[in-house]
Amino acid sequence: MPRLFSALIPPPEVVASLRTELGRLGLGGNGRDGGDGEEVGRLREEPASRWHITLGFYGRDLTSSRTAWLRERLTGAPAPTLRLAGAGAFSDVIWVGVFGSGLAELAAAVRPDGEVRRFRAHLTIARGATVERARRFGEALAGYRGPRWQATEAVLVRSDPGESGPVYSTVERFPLGSTGS
Secondary structure, eight states: OOOEEEOOOOOOOHHHHHHHHHHTOOSSSSSSSSSSTTTTEEEOOOGGGOOOOOEEEEOOOOHHHHHHHHHHHHOOOOOOOOEEEEEEEEEEEEEEEEEEEHHHHHHHHHHOOOOOOOOOOOEEESSSSHHHHHHHHHHTTTTTTTEEEEEEEEEEEEEEOOOOSSEEEEEEEEEEEEEOO
């Protein structure tokens, strides 16, 4: 059975802004570090093609039942306005923060039953960092403020193991905000 999660995908202009900032710091596929998804020392860059903000993680689950479950919870849900800002680390993971009204409520709506971990909106940019390196990147990105954007859809993503990390495929898209009806 696949591993499933729901997420918001940042639009191209948000990705471009963050990649520019990461490139300025020597990470982010700008040619100085080997490109998108390459290892930089021990640091393993998360490819921009996998950048997302996880709303809910469901593990190994039946795709059809999770799709119906999400459709019920996301129909009519408002489209939050978001911004990537600041940075930090979880263990060996470097992340950029995600802020915006309505994001926590959206995540709560699709939170799996029995989930006890607190929702911490973030976008993972690299893995395999030492504590010191993660701290330095967090400090360097502390002042970053990306452009605002409105998340107009959530997606259900299937994650399968791959040679160079997980392979993500979008299973279903769920419109957020007004449906025009």
